[in-house]
Amino acid sequence: MEVVEGTPLGAEELEHIDAHWRAANYLSVGQIYLMGNPLLREPLQPEDVKPRLLGHWGTTPGLNLLYTHLSRIIAQRDQDMIYVTGPGHGGPGLVANVWLEGTYSEVYPNISQDEVGMARLFKQFSFPGGVPSHVAPETPGSIHEGGELGYSLSHAYGAALDNPDLVVACVIGDGEAETGPLAASWHSNKFLDPVGDGAVLPILHLNGYKIANPTVLARISEDELSALLTGYGYKPYLVAGDDPQIVHQQLAATLDVIFDEIAEIQRLAREEGVTERPHWPMIVLRTPKGWTGPKEVDGLPVEGTWRAHQVPLSTARGDAIHLAALEEWMRSYRPDELFDADGVPTPQVVDWLPKGDLRMGANPHANGGRFPRDLELPDFRNYAVKVPVPGGSTAEPTRVLGGWLRDVMVANEEYRNFRIVGPDETESNRLGAVLEATDKVWRADIDPVDQHLGLRGRVMEILSEHTCQGWLEGYLLTGRHGLFSCYEAFTHIVDSMVNQHAKWLAVTRELSWRKPIPSLNYLLTSHVWRQDHNGFSHQDPGFVDHVMNKKPEVVRVYLPPDANTLLSVADHCLRSRDYINVVVSGKQPGPSWLDMEAAVLHCTRGLGIWDWASNDDGDPDVVLAAAGDIPTIEVLAATMLLRQYLPDLKVRVVNVVDLMRLQPTEEHPHGMPNAEFDAVFTTDRPVIFAYHGYPMLIHRLTYRRTGHPHWHVRGYKEEGTTTTPFDMLVMNDMDRYHLVIDVIDRVPGLARKAATVRQEMLDIRARHREYTRRTGEDLPEVANWVWQPIVSA
Structure with a gap:
């Protein structure tokens, strides 16, 4: 020295x-x-x-x-x-x-x-x-x-x-x-x-x-x-x-x-x-x-x-x-x-x-920065996936988002006020399109085999979630904008840092001399239901539970069910200030349910009835609800099975994008008034809720609602291994066949009438297990499933 x-x-x-x-x-x-x-x-x-x-x-x-x-x-x-x-x-x-x-x-x-x-x-x-x-x-x-x-x-x-x-x-x-x-x-x-x-x-x-x-x-x-x-x-x-x-x-x-x-x-x-x-x-x-x-x-x-x-x-x-x-x-x-x-x-x-x-x-x-500036955001509607009918097209949501983020980079290059951080996962998380507009910043040695490394890149990757979080927090606190993309299970590594930032935001909201700062935005992908290849160590959706413990005026959690809703949510998050926004979205190919106009309306509501999937005529026998991309698929697949086996059963399908809408208005600014909530979910009919994460969180959010005693939530039960995608759902009882069983068990008078249907659902689950252990693949009727619209009589 x-x-x-x-x-x-x-x-x-x-x-x-x-x-x-x-x-x-x-x-x-x-x-x-x-x-x-x-x-x-x-x-x-x-x-x-x-x-x-x-x-x-x-x-x-x-x-x-x-x-x-x-x-x-x-x-x-x-x-x-x-x-x-x-x-x-x-x-x-x-x-x-x-x-x-x-x-x-x-x-x-x-x-x-x-x-x-x-x-x-x-x-x-x-x-x-x-x-x-x-x-x-x-x-x-x-x-x-x-x-x-x-x-x-x-x-x-x-x-x-x-x-x-x-x-x-x-x-x-x-x-x-x-x-x-x-x-x-x-x-x-x-x-x-x-x-x-x-x-x-x-x-x-x-x-x-x-x-x-x-x-x-x-x-x-x-x-x-x-x-x-x-x-x-x-x-x-x-x-x-x-x-x-x-x-x-x-x-x-x-x-x-x-x-x-x-x-x-x-x-x-x-x-x-x-x-x-x-x-x-x-x-x-x-x-x-x-x-x-x-x-x-x-x-x-x-x-x-x-x-x-x-x-x-x-x-x-x-x-x-x-x-x-x-x-x-x-x-x-x-x-x-x-x-x-x-x-x-x-x-x-x-x-x-x-x-x-x-x-x-x-x-x-x-x-909040010497010269704070809002982001220049291209119109996300121009990146929409075409959806001729619900489920009529397939897309990788985060890859679609990557195209929009690439152009966010371009639109803000002059101002240099937007960065993406993550632990070596930008391309793994299908956001690679941003590298068409910028490099990954790197000032150590560069070998000929390396790709997308440069001295002035705007993507920052280091295999330390703590460092990524710290960089982004320092960037936001001084008035600039960013996105943290991470595997869902390992976002837990920064739990304590989120605690500190959430408390900072909660306090600064009460300080009139403190300027609002751009929100801390997380994109959690490579999530629990598509970590079947990496196995049990990579299967944990609990970061949402952790964030939900923070002050309600600070945190927001979104579970967009497809690519177009993800675009709408991302645009909203990048425009916001003084929040911690958590967005959970898969990167694997999946059905697109809503065209852009419907997606924007759905995200604006935060949750809503999907009339095109329902046959309840305003008076359902059961409500099937979903929050998350994979739970949405399973709820819609269960709805088709119910239509096939129990055609007289009146089913209402509800999808939740904004998790905070489940809370009463007095608990969260996004909370839904009781009258509106009761109109959507009813007060006396069974609600079978398929949730992306740990089921208890949904009960915690809804326990004050009138109809809560009739709610039954399926989600991740800490069962996992290296297996097929659908087997993950079966292991946690959130598969479509088990959802049908839940309906049969909970709709009054249906258990005796639908006993043979229930038995068949159990038989299919058993056949699935045998098939996956023998072939290493999911059943063809699962792997090749597509949504079939309701045909009017």
Whole structure:
């Protein structure tokens, strides 16, 4: 690792830098501890201290140090920069810094830059009715909460994509660096284009400890750490020490060199056409955990140990010794030099800081983008599959969608505000048409056998769902648009990341100063019912269940039954903002049920009766409902069997595209009023519901409906293996023959009358099993099935 020597800070500038850092540290400690006496006008009393001490001190002084020095770079170079902090526990530091630069008081006028505002700033932190202890959405300038570790670097790279003038400074905690998602995200530098993208400055902050243990990267040799980071493709610089004056000079000198290097990398690429992948600079910052805090507490070492992680003086309200130590600690920052008599930061603390949008707390990129722009979307109707009659044509839905997405790429090439991410599955998921318009971005070596790889591609693939998710989140949070295409079973890998993003969206909806951001769009394909070839490990439709647990105003789930409905849904999702949209669609050839006009109308309704498949004359004996492409086929096949065997039975067929329509209006904005729901599904007739995923979810969504006791749901029952497509359905009792049995068992008076039909359905299922085990194929009547329209008498 390189060490930069030099003393670039003159005496006055060094004084300003140190004063700002001390002020940020003072304000950080005050937020953790105090609810009164913010400027220590009087000796601290127990009632000045919060009854519950919550927060994290250990990482905070390092984050404050970096914010201070990066502000110097911004002010001197007019550098467009945002700050991503992986150690989200450093929340008090980020709040302190944006208060000092004035952004916080602009966003929250009641938290003014004076003694009254400081008192409110202190009291609100980790306090009922106040703000969280993390770098949360409420913190101006933030795009990354950091409550869960591992995603800071992928978020930073996502923010830098297609933002050529932006530098994203990303602090990675050494605890966070132990996570799998962070380890994979180091490779993001192989996807960064120095021509069209901005730059990311990773800063690995080694303060040595987690909550109760040392960190791995802090305990390996410097040579080994340097080899690791160099092997990742970075040029690491070391800044280390515990003497503030020395560290200030070394960090300032290092940042001067690094920002010159970044500028030169971009100049060579942009002006001289250099295409060789650069080794981007990064920093390893080694400072004590809890630096400038208490050296010892109760005779035990604190600064530089794991004991500094949270609240070093944990009983300051009830222990006189701890209270005195807290006052000594806070006075060590010399607050009388930092704030005037009214509590306003002094000129030496703030007059040299960046102004306006250059302040990291006020940077528009951290609030939905500097110049957010809606996507230019070609008319999806022009990509329609022709459907002369329901089921009269066949298409691969995602391949059809791929043609439209290709032209979305073309329409937005000038603005470079749309990307597709996925773990090596764009072509597998039949979206390969997009590669006619753009490459897959790739800045490592390219061999002659490789296809569709290029320096400025707009498709991003890496075999890490975490990294794909992080890239896309960073891209969306800074105002651009995208789509995450993934095998259904493995989208679970990002469950926790979805949690964090959903909570972010839920909070920002309540913040009037936060701009709406483009929605997080998932396309889940290669789904459970067509993973018969990969087997049990690839068969899991439960991501929808996970998403459905999030706040209803944030999540949407769509199960389009064919290609035209998929086009309509995709157009809607890419136009939306502040949602998590989950679209589940197969990629295998399947029947097309609705022409485009009918598809748009059906998707607008969210669910509806398919009159062309029903014979109920407005008064059904049974309702057959489906949500999902394969369940739709099985319901329609069961309907044909019922028409053949029980022609007098009145069957209503209902299809559900928008899963949220099943909920009451009071549960979800898309919910269906009870009167309308009861008219569609009835209140007293059996409803046999074939669902794409786990059956219990449908019961959960409909349990308040009047007719719910008459509902019977079929879906995935965690039965699977490597087998034929139809055998998957049989194993889970969602096949057409079992649906007919369900009807016979549940329509009053039908069981005795249709006993022979029921027996025949069981016999066909047995014959199917024998046939598949003997031939390896599905029964011909299943494999060759086509929908036959109802013929009027």
